Amino acid sequence: MSRSRRAVLLVGAAVIAAGLGIALVSGYSASVSDSYGRLRAVLVVTRMIAAGEIVSPKLVAARTEVRQVPARFVPAGAISRPSLALGYEAVGPLAAGSYLTFGALRRPGSDKPDRPRIGRGRVPVELTVSGAGVLSGAGRLVDVLVTHEGRIGGQGKTAVAAERVPLIAVSGPDPDAGAGLSKVVLGLTRRQAIRLIDAESFARRVTILPRSSG
Secondary structure, three states: OHHHHHHHHHHHHHHHHHHHHHHHHHHHHHHHHHHHOOEEEEEEEEEEEEEOOEEHHHHHHHHHHEEEEHHHHOOOOOOHHHOOOOEEOOOEOOOOOOOEHHHHHEEOOOOOOOOOOOOOOOEEEEEEEEOHHHOOOOOOEEEEEEEEOOOOOOOOEEEEEEEEEEEEEEEEEOOOOOOOOOEEEEEEEHHHHHHHHHHHHOOOEEEEEOOOOO
């Protein structure tokens, strides 16, 4: 066998091996996704953030990163986009590997963690929902509806999962989730947060409806 022919065969074998490796990794990722449900973007600390440090664009770029985590493992109040944390300061030291949450941040100069006026016992939670396109922003109450899959060939069932929930912010469209869906931050109780994060993963649709002024 000539050297040129041998070289071609070696290159071909390397390409095939690389393709198999990519296929195996893709298959593993799909398997993990199927096992744990839909993945959510979360902001994770990669290098320690000291108490009192301001979350600036430079800090975000150097010491945090966005990772995809199964929704069932995401803690209440987890921040998915760096822009939502900019300008705040860390309440206490944040170790590498920890999630960046609203409860871990506060406005500079404040003695308490920054929490919008959402009511006692509630925490800010970011969800992907439909129906937010007609809302201009925070400062109002909404109802949260969950539509579950119906039986084969049947219609889904919709029920009210939470009433009079404070809308903290409308983060904007979520192109990764699909057309007509947006990210919003709602003030939820712990029970509501667990129920809706689970619904976000397994229900057909989560919808918010603004309550009338009356």
